[in-house]
Amino acid sequence: MIDCRSILLRPTAAGSVVSYLGLFLGWLAALVLLAGFFSFAFFQLDYSWNWDGVWVYREKFLDGWITTLWISAVSLLLSVGIGFLVALGRSSRIYFVGSLSALYVELIRGTPFLVQILIFFYIVADGYGISNRYVVGILVLSVFAGAYIAEIFRAGFESVSSSQRESARAVGFTQSQTLRYVVLPQALRQSLPPLSGQFASLIKDSSLLSIIAVSELTLNAQEVNSFTFSAFESFLPLAIGYLILTLPVSMFSRYLEARLKHPS
C-alpha cells in the first residue's frame, strides 16, 4: 500500500530519500494547473487561430533565433570583460578611475535599456560613425549588462574577508598573486550563481534590439505577425525560442550552486 503523505510531502529529516513518484506527480499537477489557467483564457477569446501562417515562416523564426543566440553569446563575453574591469576600477586607488566606474554603473542601472539603445544608436553611434546596427546592438547590450555584472563581481570581491587578504600577505604573496590565487577564485565562486541569472536576463534583453531593426528573434516574430495578418500566433514560438536558451542557463546555475558549496 502506498503511503499518501510520502507522495504529497517532501521528507523533513535530512538524508531521507525523496519520492520520485511524488516528485513526478507534483510536476504534473503544477503543469496541469497552469495549462488549465491559460486554456480557460484562450477559450474565452473569440479569435480564429491561424497556425498555418506561422508554420510557413518557420525558417524565419530559426534565422532570428540563431541571430539572438550569437548576439547574446558575443555580448555575454564582452559584458563579462567590461564587468570585471569596472569591478576592479571601483576599488582602484586612483580617484578618477573610481569615479568613472561608479558613474558608469549608476547611469546604466538607473536608466531604461530602451532609452540607452535609442541614444546609442541614433546619437552616439551616429556621431562616431558606427553604422552597422549589429555592432551597435552588441556594444549597447554588453555595456548594459556589464554594469550589472560589475556589481556582481564587486560583491564577490567584497565577500573575500580581510583576514584572507592578510593571510595572503603573510605567506608572502604580492598584490597580483593575492588577486590571482586568493581573491579571484573565492570571488568567482561567490559570483557564479548571480552571474548565470544575469546571463539569462541578457538573452531576454536582446529582444529590445528589435527597435533598431536588428533582425533577431523578436523582430522576426513581429514581422511574421504582420505578414500573416495575425495578432498573437508568433508569440508562442517566440516564448519557446527564449526558453530554449534561458532554461539551460538557469539549470546550469542550479548545478553550479550545488557543486560549489564548500563548508567554510
Add this chain to the structure above:
Amino acid sequence: MRLRLQNLDLNFGEDSVLRDLSVESGEPSVLAIVGPSGGGKSTLLRILAGLLRPSSGDVYWDDVRMSFSEKNLLAYRRRVGTVFQSFNLFPHLSAVENIALPLRTVHRFSQGDAMERAEHYLDRFQLSKHLHKKPGELSGGQRQRAAIARAMAFEPKLLFFDEPTSSLDPEMTYEVLEAIREIRNDGRDLVLVTHEINFAEEVADELWFLYDGVITEKGSPKEVIRSAASEEARRFFERVLRW
C-alpha cells in the same frame, strides 16, 4: 634572537594603540607577549611580522634596523612565518595545496618538491590522512596545525603566532600547543602572543607584559608571573591563573 623596540608609536586615527614603546629583549628563543585584551598585543605582533607599519619608531633584530618600505616588507614576510588566531587557510584549496602553493609561487619550488615538502610537514603534524581535505572539512585544531605546517614549510628562522589557540576548545588547544613545542625543538625562534599563561611559562624564555600600549614588565616568565612589580600586572596574572 635579540629584539629591540625604540620609541614605537602606532595610531589608528585618534586612537593610539602603541605609545612610545621602548624595550629590549635578552636573547630568547621563544618570546611570549601577554596582557589584557585591547592592550595592543596583536598590533605589536603585526608590526613585528611585517604586516603593519608603525606610525613612528624603530624595530631592531639583532641590531639590524627593520626597513618598513613595502618592497623590503614583502621580502621580509617571505623570510618569516606567521600564524593567526583563525581564518588562516585558504578555504578553496586543500590542506596540501594551501602549503604547496606558496612554496611554488613565492619560494620557487618545483611542483614535485613543493608537494613532497607539503606532505612532509602535514605528516609531522599528524595530518597525513587529511592531505586532500578542504579547510571546511577539518576540525579547528587540524586547521590550526595545517596553518602552522604552512608557516613552517619553507623553514623560516623566525615565526610569529597570534593567539593560535584562542578560538579552540581545550582538547584542540592541547594539539596546537604540542605543535608549538615541536617548533621549539627545531631550534627556530618564535614570537608568540597568547592567553595561555601556563603554556607561556613553560615554553617561553622571556615574557613581556603589554598593558595599554606600553610594556610594563619583562623578564623570565617565572619572575614576571610570580613577582610582577606593577599593580596591573599582578591583578592580570592573579585573574588568569585563578582558573
